[in-house]
Amino acid sequence: MSYNPVTHVLFDMDGLILNTEDLYTVAFQNILSRYGKEYSYELKRSLMGSQSHETADRIIEALNLPMTREEFLEESKKQFELLFPDTKVLPGARRLIEHLHKHNIPIGLATSSSIDSYHLKIDKHHKELFSLFPHKTFGSSDPAVKKGKPHPDIFLVAASKFPDQPKPEKCLVFEDAENGVKAAKAAGMQVVMVPSPKLDEIFTREATLAIKSLEDFKPELFGLPAFD
Structure with a gap:
């Protein structure tokens, strides 16, 4: 070709x-586990490349999470601070x-x-x-x-x-x-x-x-x- x-x-x-895609999976699963939810690969695939607020909105909607966008982004930030430096x-x-x-x-x-x-x-x-x-x-x-x-x-x-x-x-x-x-x-x-x-x-x-x-x-x- x-x-x-x-x-x-x-x-x-x-x-x-x-x-970092592996680390995003860990970060989001850490948040979702508190609610007994799973961050499936299919959901991840549909979100890859989204802006952070788009990702938050779609995860909350898809999994019916009892969180606001701002709360999800704040929890994500805490996870990222732990995972991303390495x-x-x-x-x-x-x-x-x-x-x-x-x-x-x-x-x-x-x-x-x-x-x-x-x-x-x-x-x-x-x-x-x-x-x-x-x-x-x-x-x-x-x-x-x-x-x-x-x-x-x-x-x-x-x-x-x-x-x-x-x-x-x-x-x-x-x-x-x-x-x-x-x-x-x-x-x-x-x-x-x-x-x-x-x-x-x-x-x-x-x-x-x-x-x-x-x-x-x-x-x-x-x-x-x-x-x-």
Whole structure:
């Protein structure tokens, strides 16, 4: 299969660069266990890429929790403060980010996280790696991002931050979630998906390319410099 060459690259963060999707599961299950509820993978899959307030509203509604949005967000914040400081970089992510940076390929971060959550995840161990992103978009904090994934807002806003204003078709997105893939496609961008092993293959079919790990990515497929 042939792919169209790109000039700019946008990265999701949770579950793609960092192992935080696993930590979100732990955090939300810790809250739900108090009410005898389970954070199922199906519910999680439907929420991945949502803004924090969207996630809170949908979990409360889906599981009929006796909590307000504000209470759920406050409890989530307490969990995140315990879990997020010790995040780990997923295989292949550092190599790819450093490679693109070295070859002066414009890169940007497009995460549904809030800016506070972002700092919890990166400040202890990963400041140096994330300093390589000159442009960052935080979907749960940026007022320009009106709707979370699967809406295209976050990727269009992220692309607009590049000084040379690339057309969407010149941007390649890296994502792990079905909603993120849909958002990238809605924005008119190609998207490489690195799905969770738990995700049924049927949910990867909208991606331009699906791979098991960022270690498997070949930049030259999209006209980017090959690994040395």
